[in-house]
Amino acid sequence: MNNKELINSLKQLKTLNDAGAPRPEFLTRNKEILLMQIKNNGKEERVKITPVYVWQAVQSIMPDSVFNFVVKPVLTAMAIFGIVFGGWAATVSASYNSLPGDTLYTVKIMAENAQVSFTSKSNEVPLRAEFAARRLEEMRKILEAPYTNNTEANAMTAVQDFNKQITAVKSSLENFGGQNTPTKAVEAAKIVDRKTEEYGTALQKATEIASTGVQSEVKKATDAVNDAGIKAIEMIVKRTQETDGVLDDVLMNKVGEKIKVVEAKVNEVRGDTENVIAQGATKEADAVLVQAKEAFGNNDMATVVDKLVEAKNLVNIVSGTVVISSSTAEKAPEMVTITAESASSTKE
Amino acid sequence: MQTFKDKYLLFRIKTLNDTEAYGMIYDRYASRIYRFIYFKVATQADAEDIVSETFLKAWQYINEGQPVKNLNALLYSIARNLVIDFYRFQAKKKSYEEPISIEIGANIGIANKIDSKQSEKRILQAIKSLKNEYSEVIVLRFFDDISISDIAKIIGKSQNNTRVLIHRALGSLKRVIEPQE
Numbered sequence: 360m361n362n363k364e365l366i367n368s369l370k371q372l373k374t375l376n377d378a379g380a381p382r383p384e385f386l387t388r389n390k391e392i393l394l395m396q397i398k399n400n401g402k403e404e405r406v407k408i409t410p411v412y413v414w415q416a417v418q419s420i421m422p423d424s425v426f427n428f429v430v431k432p433v434l435t436a437m438a439i440f441g442i443v444f445g446g447w448a449a450t451v452s453a454s455y456n457s458l459p460g461d462t463l464y465t466v467k468i469m470a471e472n473a474q475v476s477f478t479s480k481s482n483e484v485p486l487r488a489e490f491a492a493r494r495l496e497e498m499r500k501i502l503e504a505p506y507t508n509n510t511e512a513n514a515m516t517a518v519q520d521f522n523k524q525i526t527a528v529k530s531s532l533e534n535f536g537g538q539n540t541p542t543k544a545v546e547a548a549k550i551v552d553r554k555t556e557e558y559g560t561a562l563q564k565a566t567e568i569a570s571t572g573v574q575s576e577v578k579k580a581t582d583a584v585n586d587a588g589i590k591a592i593e594m595i596v597k598r599t600q601e602t603d604g605v606l607d608d609v610l611m612n613k614v615g616e617k618i619k620v621v622e623a624k625v626n627e628v629r630g631d632t633e634n635v636i637a638q639g640a641t642k643e644a645d646a647v648l649v650q651a652k653e654a655f656g657n658n659d660m661a662t663v664v665d666k667l668v669e670a671k672n673l674v675n676i677v678s679g680t681v682v683i684s685s686s687t688a689e690k691a692p693e694m695v696t697i698t699a700e701s702a703s704s705t706k707e
Numbered sequence: 708m709q710t711f712k713d714k715y716l717l718f719r720i721k722t723l724n725d726t727e728a729y730g731m732i733y734d735r736y737a738s739r740i741y742r743f744i745y746f747k748v749a750t751q752a753d754a755e756d757i758v759s760e761t762f763l764k765a766w767q768y769i770n771e772g773q774p775v776k777n778l779n780a781l782l783y784s785i786a787r788n789l790v791i792d793f794y795r796f797q798a799k800k801k802s803y804e805e806p807i808s809i810e811i812g813a814n815i816g817i818a819n820k821i822d823s824k825q826s827e828k829r830i831l832q833a834i835k836s837l838k839n840e841y842s843e844v845i846v847l848r849f850f851d852d853i854s855i856s857d858i859a860k861i862i863g864k865s866q867n868n869t870r871v872l873i874h875r876a877l878g879s880l881k882r883v884i885e886p887q888e
Contacts, residue, residue, distance in 0.1 A: 362877050368830065369849040378831055378850065379742030381758070382751075386741075389759050390733050397766045398726050412722065419718035496811060 417662045458497050459516035460509050468520070484535055484547040487528045488554040494521035495561040511570050518565075518576040522583050524556070529587040532594065541598040548594035552613070555588035582675070585620055589671055592617055593664040606660055609627050614663055615655060621670050622648055637677045644673040714779045720769050722826075731763055732778065739851050740786050746835050746842045747790045757793060761786040783861040787843065800809065833883040841876035848873055 372378045415432065421430050451470040454463035471490050478486050498517035501510060532551050536544035562581050566574055592613055599606060625648065629641045651666035713735075719728040740761055745754040764785050768775075775781055834842050840862070847853045847861065858871040 362874075362881075365877055365881055366849060369845065372827060372830060373742075373850040377743035379754075379828075379846070380743035381738055381745075381755070385755050386737050389737070389762075390730060390756070392757065393733060393762050393766075394730050395728050396763060397729060397770075415722065416718055419721070420714045 369511070425461065437492055458501055458513065460501075460513040480535060480538070481547075484528065484531045485550050487531055488550055491521055491524035491528055492554065492557065492561075494518070494524055495565070496557060498565055499561065502565060502573075511572055514569060514573045515576055518573065518580050521558075522576070522580050525580065525583045525587055528554075529583075529590050532587070532590060536594045536598065541601045541604075544598045545595050548591040548598070551587055552595065553589040555584050555591065558584045559588075582624070582678070585624070586671060586675070589617055589621070589664070589667055593668055596660045596664050600661060611660070612659075614660055614667075617667055618648065618651055618655065618663070621651075621667055621674065624674050624678075625670065628674055640673050640677045644677075645675065646669045711718060713777070715770065717775055717778060720766075721772065724770070729766055736779075736782050740782055742850060743843065743846050744786055744790060745781060746846050747839055748793065753793065757786060757789045760789055764789070777857060777860060780857050780860040783847065783853075784863075785855075787861060790839070831883060833880055836883060837876065837879055841879050844869065844873045845876050845880065 417430055417434065418426055433677055448467055450463065454461075454467040454470065457463040457467050471493075475483060475486055475490075494517050498514050498521065501514045504510070513557060525610055528551060535547050539547075559581070562577055562584065566577050566581075569577055592610075596606060596614065597608060599610075621644075625644045629638065647666050647670040651663050651670065653668060654660075654662035713732070716725075716728040716732050719725040720732075728835050737758060741754055741758045744761075745751070748757065761782060765782055766795045768781065768785070834845055837845070843862065844858060847858045848855075853861070855866050855869050855873075858873075859866045862869065862872075864872065
């Protein structure tokens with residue numbers, strides 16, 4: 360007999376009950392008593408899942424070598440990543456209530472731009488519209504706060520940023536409307552239409568409390584809002600008609616309101632300029648508005664919105680606030696020439 | 708060697724004071740610890756008492772926040788110390804260096820012994836009759852399949868000394884079973 364035979368015999372023995380197997384009833388009863396005793400020793404705790412808890416869990420469960428050479432470096436790298444980007448997120452979060460003139464305001468604008476960059480095309484219009492509303496809210500807060508040396512400059516910054524944003528809203532709406540189905544285009548246009556009404560009210564209130572310098576910027580902002588509003592109405596009317604949809608009374612009333620808005624603007628620029636050619640342009644705008652009203656009387660809403668856009672562009676050329684679009688050049692090529700001439704004559 | 712499951716259960720006990728997790732540890736180890744003690748004490752009742760105390764002490768140790776590198780080794784070490792205490796205070800068991808030829812019987816070949824119930828009992832009796840340090844390493848190594856390094860930790864010796872001890876234990880067991888050879 361050798362050791363190998365003895366070891367084999369021992370290994371066979373271990374499966375036998377006589378080889379020190381406990382009584383099952385003892386195991387069960389002893390477990391009950393044990394658990395009862397240890398439960399009396401202390402309460403079970405509920406632990407929040409925190410980074411520290413996760414770290415300890417991983418450290419406890421992983422083999423030391425794996426934890427030290429694989430998991431630890433990876434978790435450390437993730438922690439650094441989290442701190443850097445978490446810090447950025449915290450900064451952005453802190454900047455949410457900042458106003459022009461605050462240190463974090465730039466961070467806020469950058470974060471919004473980044474948000475627009477990463478958002479889908481379908482969300483871009485409402486997102487930009489929301490950001491434009493934030494600019495107006497910032498302007499309101501600045502104007503309503505006790506006056507300081509920086510109030511005017513900060514209000515100017517807010518309204519200028521609003522102007523950029525509302526121009527971007529209009530541009531996004533044009534792009535989105537041209538690339539998507541009528542239903543989606545109309546949905547986006549309705550958002551812009553609703554928002555422009557809110558902007559108009561906010562700008563009106565701002566005009567009442569703003570200084571003269573800020574008022575001129577607010578005026579430009581109002582023009583930009585009107586442009587965006589007309590664009591939205593144009594899109595709603597035309598894209599609805601594409602699907603043989605019915606234009607309801609509310610929409611018709613809005614179109615009528617837009618005619619009045621453009622008419623008021625024409626009268627405003629007429630009084631502002633002494634330039635003969637520019638005055639000719641306002642007369643042209645008057646004529647276009649007459650056609651718009653005639654079309655409105657005939658319930659030809661597509662023509663109405665076309666004429667509105669044409670008239671508004673003429674007004675903008677005169678007031679010097681327009682970027683001449685290709686459609687403007689097609690519809691009123693002579694006005695492009697006039698604008699160039701009037702610009703040079705004004706300088707003289 | 709600590710298993711993944713042991714580590715997880717220990718973590719739950721340490722962080723949540725989770726008694727159910729400790730119940731699972733009990734289920735995994737109770738039979739083995741019982742057998743380890745069984746070969747060291749005279750009666751089943753003594754073995755059962757020491758098993759109960761082993762798991763209670765282990766819970767207290769873990770709950771105090773003491774580091775547990777190897778749960779297997781911890782439980783066997785506690786059981787071993789309790790057995791030592793048991794004999795220190797009760798002095799019930801005698802250890803035998805010499806074979807108990809009267810009980811075990813002579814002229815029985817190992818291979819033939821395994822086949823019969825009687826032979827099995829004699830071998831088990833032979834293990835029980837060995838010195839404590841011999842019976843414990845035989846149970847740990849060949850019944851519970853514990854590694855040399857873990858046995859070394861349990862009995863507090865170096866790995867080389869443990870190997871030598873196991874070799875001597877086997878020799879001693881052979882002499883008990885086959886005293887004439």
